[in-house]
Amino acid sequence: xxxxxxxxxxxxxxxxxxxxxxxxxxxxxxxxxxxxxxxxxxxxxxxxxxxxxxxxxxxxxxxxxxxxxxxxxxxxxxxxxxxxxxxxxxxxxxxxxxxxxxxxxxxxxxxxxxxxxxxxxxxxxxxxxxxxxxxxxxxxxxxxxxxxxxxxxxxxxxxxxxxxxxxxxxxxxxxxxxx
Numbered sequence: 001x002x003x004x005x006x007x008x009x010x011x012x013x014x015x016x017x018x019x020x021x022x023x024x025x026x027x028x029x030x031x032x033x034x035x036x037x038x039x040x041x042x043x044x045x046x047x048x049x050x051x052x053x054x055x056x057x058x059x060x061x062x063x064x065x066x067x068x069x070x071x072x073x074x075x076x077x078x079x080x081x082x083x084x085x086x087x088x089x090x091x092x093x094x095x096x097x098x099x100x101x102x103x104x105x106x107x108x109x110x111x112x113x114x115x116x117x118x119x120x121x122x123x124x125x126x127x128x129x130x131x132x133x134x135x136x137x138x139x140x141x142x143x144x145x146x147x148x149x150x151x152x153x154x155x156x157x158x159x160x161x162x163x164x165x166x167x168x169x170x171x172x173x174x175x176x177x178x179x
Contacts, residue, residue, distance in 0.1 A: 006041055027067040027103070028058050031094065034071055038078055045082060047090055054095035060103045061168040069141045070105060070165060073149070076134045077107035077161035085111025085159060101167050108160040113153050138163075 035051055042049035062070070074092060081090045087109035097104045135151065138161065142149035147165040154160045 025067065026058060027060065027062050027070050028053055030067050030071040031074060034075055041082060042090065047082065047087060050089065050091035052091060052093040056096045057094050057103060060096060063168060066145045066165065069145045070163065073138045073141050073163050074105055074107060076138050080134055081107060081109040081111065085109045087111030087158065097164060103165045105163045106160055108154050108158060110158040113157050113159050
């Protein structure tokens with residue numbers, strides 16, 4: 001019950017942060033708000049929270065809505081790691097990729113990884129072993145911004161959520177080529 005209330009409180013705080021945002025915040029600034037909101041929960045649970053954001057990411061061109069969706073994916077991945085993974089260490093990493101044509105966000109942990117069915121993190125699968133609401137939400141958000149989402153195991157154990165977001169110019173060129 002306490003974890004559910006913390007998740008609701010975090011969601012409310014992030015919504016307030018979004019409303020307070022004037023639309024000119026970078027993805028790094030938005031992630032900073034998320035870090036500020038989540039750090040106490042990680043400390044209470046005794047989980048090391050590692051933050052690794054490349055300086056080059058600060059100038060990555062990204063529309064406000066895309067930055068918001070990236071933060072929501074990060075929020076869900078971090079919340080899932082905190083609630084379900086039983087990890088002792090969780091890391092968020094953000095860096096440019098493909099010579100600046102994309103940005104990658106990774107949330108990895110050293111927890112228990114995927115469920116035996118292999119379709120969801122242990123504890124996040126529905127009654128039939130299908131993807132839980134949070135994982136479906138991350139996939140939907142990634143699709144909405146033209147990003148690629150990959151969720152997979154980390155050796156020797158753990159899970160990595162990897163979101164690859166194309167550069168604004170790259171995404172525009174792709175959508176124009178489809179027309």
